Amino acid sequence: MNKLKSIGIFLIMLLSSLVVYAQDAAFDEVRKEQRMQQSIYIVLAVVVTIVIGLFIYLFTLDRKISKLEK
Amino acid sequence: MMKKFWWKIIAFALLMYTCTMGFLVKIPQQLPGVPLHHSIRNIFFHVPMWFAMMIFFTVSLIYAIKYLIKPSLSHDYYSLEYARTGIVFGILGLVTGAIWANFQWGAYWNGDPKQNGAAVAILIYCAYLVLRGSLTDDEKKARVGAVYNIFAFFMLFPTLWILPRMVESLHPGGQGGAGGNPALNGGDMSAEMRTVFWPAVIGFTLLGVWITTLRIRFNFIKEKKLGYE
Numbered sequence: 001m002n003k004l005k006s007i008g009i010f011l012i013m014l015l016s017s018l019v020v021y022a023q024d025a026a027f028d029e030v031r032k033e034q035r036m037q038q039s040i041y042i043v044l045a046v047v048v049t050i051v052i053g054l055f056i057y058l059f060t061l062d063r064k065i066s067k068l069e070k
Numbered sequence: 071m072m073k074k075f076w077w078k079i080i081a082f083a084l085l086m087y088t089c090t091m092g093f094l095v096k097i098p099q100q101l102p103g104v105p106l107h108h109s110i111r112n113i114f115f116h117v118p119m120w121f122a123m124m125i126f127f128t129v130s131l132i133y134a135i136k137y138l139i140k141p142s143l144s145h146d147y148y149s150l151e152y153a154r155t156g157i158v159f160g161i162l163g164l165v166t167g168a169i170w171a172n173f174q175w176g177a178y179w180n181g182d183p184k185q186n187g188a189a190v191a192i193l194i195y196c197a198y199l200v201l202r203g204s205l206t207d208d209e210k211k212a213r214v215g216a217v218y219n220i221f222a223f224f225m226l227f228p229t230l231w232i233l234p235r236m237v238e239s240l241h242p243g244g245q246g247g248a249g250g251n252p253a254l255n256g257g258d259m260s261a262e263m264r265t266v267f268w269p270a271v272i273g274f275t276l277l278g279v280w281i282t283t284l285r286i287r288f289n290f291i292k293e294k295k296l297g298y299e
Binding site for chain 2: 040041043044047048051052055058059061062065066068069
C-alpha cells in the first residue's frame with residue numbers, strides 16, 4: 001500500500017512538471033500553431049472511434065443472427 | 071458468401087484506411103473554382119454515399135427484374151432490402167451534403183438542381199416502401215413493388231444525372247461549371263486523393279451490403295418462424 005502511494009505521488013510530481021512546461025510555452029506562437037495543426041488528429045480519433053464502435057456493433061448483430069439461423 | 075467473414079474484414083480495413091487517410095492525405099493547395107480548403111476532404115465521405123446508393127438501387131433493380139421473371143420470396147427480400155439500404159445511404163448523402171453546403175455555399179439548402187433532384191429521387195424510393203406497406207397480400211406486394219422499383223430506378227437518371235447537368239449547378243458537372251463527370255474527371259481531385267477516394271467507395275459499399283445481408287437474413291428467420299406457427 002505504502003509502495004503504491006509513493007509511486008502515485010512520484011507520478012503526480014512527474015506529470016506536474018509537464019503542466020509547468022506547458023504553461024511556460026502556452027503563449028508561444030509556435031506552440032499555438034502546432035496545437036492548431038494537431039487539432040485535426042482529435043477529429044481523426046473521434047471518427048475512428050465511432051467507426052470501430054459501429055463495426056463492433058455490426059459484428060455482434062451478425063453473430064446473433066447466425067446463432068438464430070442454427 | 072453472405073455469411074462469410076472475409077469481406078466484412080475488408081470493409082473494416084478499407085473504412086479504417088479512409089477514416090485515417092481521409093484526414094491526413096495531402097490536398098491540393100490551389101483548387102480550381104471555389105476555394106474549398108480542408109472541406110474538400112468531404113469528398114471521401116459525402117460522395118461515396120451516392121456511389122453506394124446507386125449500386126444498391128442497381129442491385130435492387132436486378133432482383134426486381136429477377137422476381138418478375140421467376141417469382142420467389144428471396145428475390146423479393148433482396149430487392150426490398152437493397153432499396154431500403156439505398157434510401158438510408160441517400161438520406162445520409164443529403165444530410166452530409168447539406169452540412170457541407172452550409173459551410174461552402176452559405177445555406178443548408180440552396181435549391182441547387184442536384185440537391186432538389188436527389189431529394190426527389192429519394193422521395194420516389196420512399197414511395198416504394200409506402201406502396202408496399204399499403205398492400206396486404208404478400209404476392210401482390212412483391213409484384214407491384216418490383217414493377218414500381220423498375221420505374222423508380224429509371225427516374226434516377228433524369229433527376230440525378232441528366233437534369234442537373236442541363237442547367238447551372240453549384241455541384242461540379244453543371245452547365246457553366248468545370249464540366250465533365252463530377253468526381254471522376256472534374257479536375258478537383260489529385261492523384262493522392264484518388265488513393266483514398268476509391269477505397270472509401272468500396273468500403274462504404276461493403277458496409278451497406280453487410281447491413282443489407284443482415285436484414286435479409288433477419289427476414290428469412292422471421293419467415294421461417296411464421297411458417298412454423
